[in-house]
Amino acid sequence: MIRVRFAPSPTGYLHIGGARTFIFNWLHARHQGGVVVLRIDDTDVERNTQTSLDSIHEGLEWLELGWDEFYRQSDRLELHRQAAWAIFEKGLAYRDFTPAAALSENPAAVENPGGAPENPGGASENSGAPEHPSGGWLFNPGMRELTREQSDRRANAGEPFVLRFRVPRDSRPEVVVSDAVYGTVSKATADLEDFALLRSTGMPTYHMASCADDADLRITDILRGQEHLANTFKHVLIFEALGVEAPKTAHLPLLMAPDGAKLSKRVHGPVVSVTTYRDAGFLPHAFVNFLSLLGWSPKNDREELSRDELVELFSLDGINRSNATINFTDQEPFDPKALWLNAQHIRTLDIDELARRLMPYAQQAGFTNATPKKLRAIAPLIRERIRLLGEVATVADFFFTEPRSYNPADFIPKKGDAAMAAEALRKSKEVLATVPAFDHATLDAALRAAADELGVKAGQMFQPVRVAVCGRLNAPPLFETLEVLGRDTVLTRLEFALGIV
RNA sequence: GUCCCCAUCGUCUAGCCUGGCCUAGGACACCGCCCUUUCACGGCGGCGACGCGGGUUCAAAUCCCGCUGGGGACGCCA
Numbered sequence: 083m084i085r086v087r088f089a090p091s092p093t094g095y096l097h098i099g100g101a102r103t104f105i106f107n108w109l110h111a112r113h114q115g116g117v118v119v120l121r122i123d124d125t126d127v128e129r130n131t132q133t134s135l136d137s138i139h140e141g142l143e144w145l146e147l148g149w150d151e152f153y154r155q156s157d158r159l160e161l162h163r164q165a166a167w168a169i170f171e172k173g174l175a176y177r178d179f180t181p182a183a184a185l186s187e188n189p190a191a192v193e194n195p196g197g198a199p200e201n202p203g204g205a206s207e208n209s210g211a212p213e214h215p216s217g218g219w220l221f222n223p224g225m226r227e228l229t230r231e232q233s234d235r236r237a238n239a240g241e242p243f244v245l246r247f248r249v250p251r252d253s254r255p256e257v258v259v260s261d262a263v264y265g266t267v268s269k270a271t272a273d274l275e276d277f278a279l280l281r282s283t284g285m286p287t288y289h290m291a292s293c294a295d296d297a298d299l300r301i302t303d304i305l306r307g308q309e310h311l312a313n314t315f316k317h318v319l320i321f322e323a324l325g326v327e328a329p330k331t332a333h334l335p336l337l338m339a340p341d342g343a344k345l346s347k348r349v350h351g352p353v354v355s356v357t358t359y360r361d362a363g364f365l366p367h368a369f370v371n372f373l374s375l376l377g378w379s380p381k382n383d384r385e386e387l388s389r390d391e392l393v394e395l396f397s398l399d400g401i402n403r404s405n406a407t408i409n410f411t412d413q414e415p416f417d418p419k420a421l422w423l424n425a426q427h428i429r430t431l432d433i434d435e436l437a438r439r440l441m442p443y444a445q446q447a448g449f450t451n452a453t454p455k456k457l458r459a460i461a462p463l464i465r466e467r468i469r470l471l472g473e474v475a476t477v478a479d480f481f482f483t484e485p486r487s488y489n490p491a492d493f494i495p496k497k498g499d500a501a502m503a504a505e506a507l508r509k510s511k512e513v514l515a516t517v518p519a520f521d522h523a524t525l526d527a528a529l530r531a532a533a534d535e536l537g538v539k540a541g542q543m544f545q546p547v548r549v550a551v552c553g554r555l556n557a558p559p560l561f562e563t564l565e566v567l568g569r570d571t572v573l574t575r576l577e578f579a580l581g582i583v
Numbered sequence: 584g585u586c587c588c589c590a591u592c593g594u595c596u597a598g599c600c601u602g603g604c605c606u607a608g609g610a611c612a613c614c615g616c617c618c619u620u621u622c623a624c625g626g627c628g629g630c631g632a633c634g635c636g637g638g639u640u641c642a643a644a645u646c647c648c649g650c651u652g653g654g655g656a657c658g659c660c661a
Contacts, residue, residue, distance in 0.1 A: 093660080123661065126661065182659055213585095214585060219657080219658095242659095243659095244659045246659095268587095269587070270586080273586050273587090273657090274586090277658090280659085281659035287658090287659070288660070289661095291661095308588070308654090308655065309656065309661095311587070313661090335654095336654070336655070338653095338654075344654075344655070375595065375596080376595070377595095379595085379596055381596090383609045385595090385596090385609085385610055402589095403588075403589060404589050404590065405589070405654060405655090406594090406596090407594065407595085408594085409593090409595090417611085419595060421611090422612085423611090425624095429624080464623095467623045529620090530620095539620085541619095543620080544620040545621065548620080548621065552621095554621095555621060556621055558622080559621085559623095560620065
């Protein structure tokens with residue numbers, strides 16, 4: 083049984099990259115009838131916020147995909163600590179008593195945490211910490227060699243320490259990872275630093291908590307962003323130290339912003355937030371469909387895929403290795419392809435569902451008279467004309483409110499003048515006041531006959547009427563629109579327009 | 584700086600592993616035409632890419648090497 087997990091840390095809202103990782107996990111699990119675990123990786127007490135946790139839930143729920151099991155790492159700290167000490171007992175980890183403060187006093191360590199010496203010649207005087215022959219911090223001096231007795235004595239005396247993994251640089255040349263996407267990737271142990279397992283506060287680090295939980299929750303497959311590929315070497319070491327089999331991994335290519343950098347909440351702002359998509363009127367599935375195509379392909383030229391098709395077609399083999407750029411600007415926050423896919427999915431919705439999904443957006447637009455019945459009547463008229471559900475506000479406004487600010491020039495038909503427009507309006511009003519029924523067929527016949535009588539083309543007849551009832555040049559088909567609006571409203575607007583032309 | 588990864592139209596991608604069917608396919612966007620009472624939908628067509636340089640081979644987008652470019656990771660963050 084496949085078991086996957088999505089493990090966000092509650093330090094910001096759910097963004098597109100996180101959503102995609104979740105979607106891939108979900109698809110991978112559902113494809114083979116597996117289990118989806120949602121695990122909140124909240125071991126960084128300093129940065130966790132309830133707002134963020136709520137945002138993650140809100141975002142994931144909106145996707146309408148669901149998950150099967152839920153955990154919070156903060157509820158499982160004892161497990162993580164036990165795992166860390168078990169590694170210590172095996173001699174595979176050691177206490178590092180180097181004060182955290184000493185490190186932050188070192189300007190180079192703060193401004194240049196990567197370890198690249200700004201002044202190579204003076205690097206050694208910075209800390210005296212062992213560095214990789216070609217740069218890069220490996221471990222703090224003296225700590226690795228402490229005997230168990232010395233270590234215990236200092237710990238018992240209350241001296242704070244962090245527990246570090248003892249990377250076996252002497253006994254083992256490299257760590258090899260077999261990734262479902264990137265293939266066999268290896269890293270020399272000489273390039274791996276002694277990473278922390280437990281902080282001086284006793285809290286587990288991400289590496290420790292993540293691995294201990296993956297083992298305990300029997301996670302079989304890990305799908306996550308490629309930024310974690312380098313961490314995987316450390317994790318392999320932890321799993322081995324724990325004596326468990328490491329889960330299979332599949333690292334996903336990163337989602338990039340148009341500026342070329344990794345998508346980030348901090349620099350790219352709300353345009354990458356899942357709720358921004360929801361609020362604008364994306365259909366959850368269209369959003370899922372769009373993200374599923376970023377870094378993955380069914381390889382059969384299909385793009386519009388239903389949820390079942392996605393589950394059916396999804397395979398790790400279809401995941402690419404190169405990063406994908408998602409297009410957005412401050413003015414247009416949505417990738418044109420996402421917009422197109424959303425429009426496509428809107429068109430496949432049946433009218434009742436479309437009307438139902440339109441309701442919140444109509445209310446949001448302030449259309450207090452929006453009823454399910456009215457939206458049901460309008461939905462077919464705008465289904466092919468909106469890309470976002472939120473566009474109901476601008477495309478269907480005249481169904482709910484009186485048109486304002488007419489542009490008199492709009493009334494003038496092609497190859498016509500104001501007199502022709504006024505004539506068309508007068509005639510229409512006369513005909514529509516007496517027409518036996520207010521339905522498409524009757525309206526069509528009556529208005530065309532009226533145009534003939536006036537000696538104008540149908541288009542010249544319809545344009546002034548359309549502008550009178552809709553307030554603008556471009557609108558849904560005229561007869562259906564008149565039908566939905568009803569005779570009284572239409573007559574009133576025609577009368578009003580007559581006063582403008 | 585060190586390590587790891589990546590490299591096909593503006594963007595998302597197919598093709599690469601198992602060289603020839605590739606005068607490189609699809610989609611979005613853009614442009615044009617058609618349909619049409621406007622808009623939209625739809626249909627048709629156009630524009631547009633194998634980063635560079637060496638190899639290997641009868642033959643390379645596909646294999647190898649180098650270069651360049653891009654990204655990521657190097658924390659008592661995740």
